[in-house]
Amino acid sequence: MHEIQTLYSEDQSECYRLLKEQLTALIENEPYPIPNLANASALLNLALNNINWVGFYLLHEDELLLGPFQGKPACIHIPIGRGVCGTAVKEARTLVVPDVHAFPSHIACDNASRSEIVIPLHAEGRIVGVLDIDSPEPDRFNDIDKNELEALVQILEQGCNWSLL
Template sequence: MNSVNRTRIQVLESLIKDEPSRIANLANASAWLNECLDTINWVGFYLLEEDELVLGPFQGKTACVRIKMGKGVCGTSAEKREILRVPDVHEFPGHIACDAASRSEIVIPLIKGGNLLGVLDIDSPVCDRFSEDDQQFLEAFAETLVTHL
């Protein structure tokens, strides 16, 4: 991981280390990513409640409130517990379009102690916006965040 991304994770740690509120930590994490990442139009969290993902703290336009497991990019990522990096969402079967401007997406499952907490979802109006480096950074970001959830 490059030094810029290491610094970004250190900033995240400073924002959340002494705060016990899950919602406050997720809100600051989404705001911080919104500041860090260019050419994105939505960043936020969907949290697992019973058998579906429910909208959590985010930055961007209004969003879908509930996503069933296995549906769309978020539900598929959550169900498989795998990172999904989608270069063109219009080619993803069953894509859920909350913002018609979104063209690419990356979703990182949030897993703590073997339990799925939800997902980190980031959309971009640019096709193929998310690189392998972005994925590695966001995976480390999510791992740091879940230690405080």
């Protein structure tokens, strides 16, 4: 098992460089998605400032189903097209929402959440889930977060055998 640094730089680029290095090491030679997603959510929870929920929803039939996460208990089922997560799947793109209360069909699992970023996970040309991160701070996520979190998702997409779900 790799030792995980728990003090992360305030510099976003340095923080994400270290996160990518650590995530790559954590999932090395581990094909199963669930433990990899569990470790990824724990790692992001340790490293990212001003967040109150980080985790994954996995596509199951025609909805998103709660997967590994860190934070308060969350909604278990999210219909495609509903809320930020369901909309990210429907539109097949990353969504950065500076004010979730202004987002149509927002699902409030935690009323303290003010902003959110959702990144779709792909495997074999289809979406298999999303990474969802909430913050109690409005406008918490910027372009650096978007680009670097998409890069972290790519590490998971390539490192997991999604047929094992």
